[in-house]
Amino acid sequence: MKPDSPLPVGLLQQRLDEDRPTSAHVDLACTDIEATAVWHEKLGARRLERGRHWLVMADPAGQPYCLTGRQPA
Template structure:
């Protein structure tokens, strides 16, 4: 007999929140990479833009400004979280992302399977071909 506590949960991710020294700049970077634009902003207590968001496939991606943000010390330290993206033309996507302010670190643990880039805030993300 299955009880309510035994039943699987049926949750879904509705928001990914990512901090950076400049939340708006990072929101614009990733929105451009995914072919969208920032569609919502949130003010802080003084009315200043504190967070920016856009939606993809029903999930919100929220980028907030954090004055205490520090760039991750990757690859020396493990990352608690990172994002992976797929593109039909990985080489063209890499070139465009680099033009937009990403950088490519020397450390590339994915070999031919994926490429690690650093976003403008220094946080690693990976790009792959379309599956």
């Protein structure tokens, strides 16, 4: 049975092949990564690293999260 609409929250687990403590962060899907990043920077976030389809950001407390090019739910 399929849900009627996309789920607003999804969990993705990745094996990174790195020896480090387990961690997690939020990925936010957006239709325009650059415009969303500018908005987040105005709210106190900063850019950390750019990937092909994502942008790693840090919130004002320094916690990482990603803006992704996935289709928002």
